[in-house]
Amino acid sequence: MNLHFLDLPGVGTENGRPSPSSVTAIRIEIAQRFQTEIARGKFPKGPWSLLAMSLGGMIALDWASAEPDLFEKMILLNTSTADIASPIERFRLGNLPTTLYSILTSNPESSERLVLRTVSTRFAKRSDANDPKLMAIYENNVKWRRERPISRTTILRQLYSAATYHLPDGRPKPKTILISSQGDRLVSPKCSTRLAEHLGVRCLTHPWAGHDISIDDPEWLARNISDWMAGALV
Numbered sequence: 325m326n327l328h329f330l331d332l333p334g335v336g337t338e339n340g341r342p343s344p345s346s347v348t349a350i351r352i353e354i355a356q357r358f359q360t361e362i363a364r365g366k367f368p369k370g371p372w373s374l375l376a377m378s379l380g381g382m383i384a385l386d387w388a389s390a391e392p393d394l395f396e397k398m399i400l401l402n403t404s405t406a407d408i409a410s411p412i413e414r415f416r417l418g419n420l421p422t423t424l425y426s427i428l429t430s431n432p433e434s435s436e437r438l439v440l441r442t443v444s445t446r447f448a449k450r451s452d453a454n455d456p457k458l459m460a461i462y463e464n465n466v467k468w469r470r471e472r473p474i475s476r477t478t479i480l481r482q483l484y485s486a487a488t489y490h491l492p493d494g495r496p497k498p499k500t501i502l503i504s505s506q507g508d509r510l511v512s513p514k515c516s517t518r519l520a521e522h523l524g525v526r527c528l529t530h531p532w533a534g535h536d537i538s539i540d541d542p543e544w545l546a547r548n549i550s551d552w553m554a555g556a557l558v
Contacts, residue, residue, distance in 0.1 A: 325553070328367050330354055332380070334478030336468065343478040347379070347489040351386045370394070373553065374498070377401035378511070378535065379482055382489045388500075389492035398498040399549055402508055402535050404515035405491040408522055413512040414487070427479050432469035436462060445507040445534040461539060495523055501552050502527040503537065503545070510535040528557070 333353050334343030344350050361367040374395045376384035381403025388395055404414045422442050426435045440462055446452040447462075504516035506529055513529060520527035528548060533540035551557045 325550075326368070328361075330358060332383075332482070334481070335474055336472055339472040339474060339478075343481045343485075345481045345484055347382045347386050347485045348390075350485060351383045351390065354383065355387060355391070371396045373397040373399070375399045375401075375549070376403070377538075378403055379486045382486060385496060386489075386492060388496040388498050389494065392497035395498040397553065398496060398500045399503065399552070400500065400516075400519075401503045401537060401545075402505055402511055402513075402516060403502070404511060404519060405489055406487065407490045408519050409512070409515040411487070413515055416510060416512065419510055423483075427476050432466045432473075436465045436469060440465070440539070442510055443535040444539045445505075445509075445532055446540045448509075448534070458539070491519075491522070500525045501557070503530070503548070504528075505530045505533040505535060505537055505540075507532045507540075508535045526557070528552075 331338045332343065332350060333341040341353070344353060358367070362369060372395050374384050374387070374397070376399070378401070381400035382405060384398055384400060385403075385405070388398055406414070419442055422438045426439055429435050440447040440458075442448075444458070446455065447458055452458060500523060502516045502520040502523075502525060504513040504527060506513055517527050517529075530537050530541060530544060533544075537545045548557065
């Protein structure tokens, strides 16, 4: 299995691009860039599967609706839509101070520390906070934040895009699974469960991980995705 990555406009390698203010507009920008990379020979022609988390999951749902034959399988982590879950389920209000601080502060160290405490159960625990692997993630995030800063406009536009996104009509054509985290303190795990029920697909739940399962338990995530891709999980 080969992995290929596309950053959202305004983030990471694409931080110089303006972020659109809707999920559909973000999806159009990413899809155009995706096809450009295929035309250049950087990406293979497929078949493709799509793995996406949170706002990325909304973009994936929109992409699968717009180009139903492009992806064979789709894995969505801790995502939601405005018509399936309530605002306080999609964004727990206790995270508002952290979110505001991360937008307003110019200090990448303190901002990334607060963000990781929000999305990672392990990072929030004092017993795990100094784990070398977690510290490496933190230091790498700070490095990226310094080298590729995210503008306040991008953050606000992404928040607005996520808050206003509604599920497209119909069931996605790619074979789909949702994965949620029981320990998610940013978004209620009910969002993924309810979305999976609405789409008629399976929802797999991690018993303790936070919003970003890839930080808290990457081995579990990789194993279950691999098993599902191979057909071992129906």
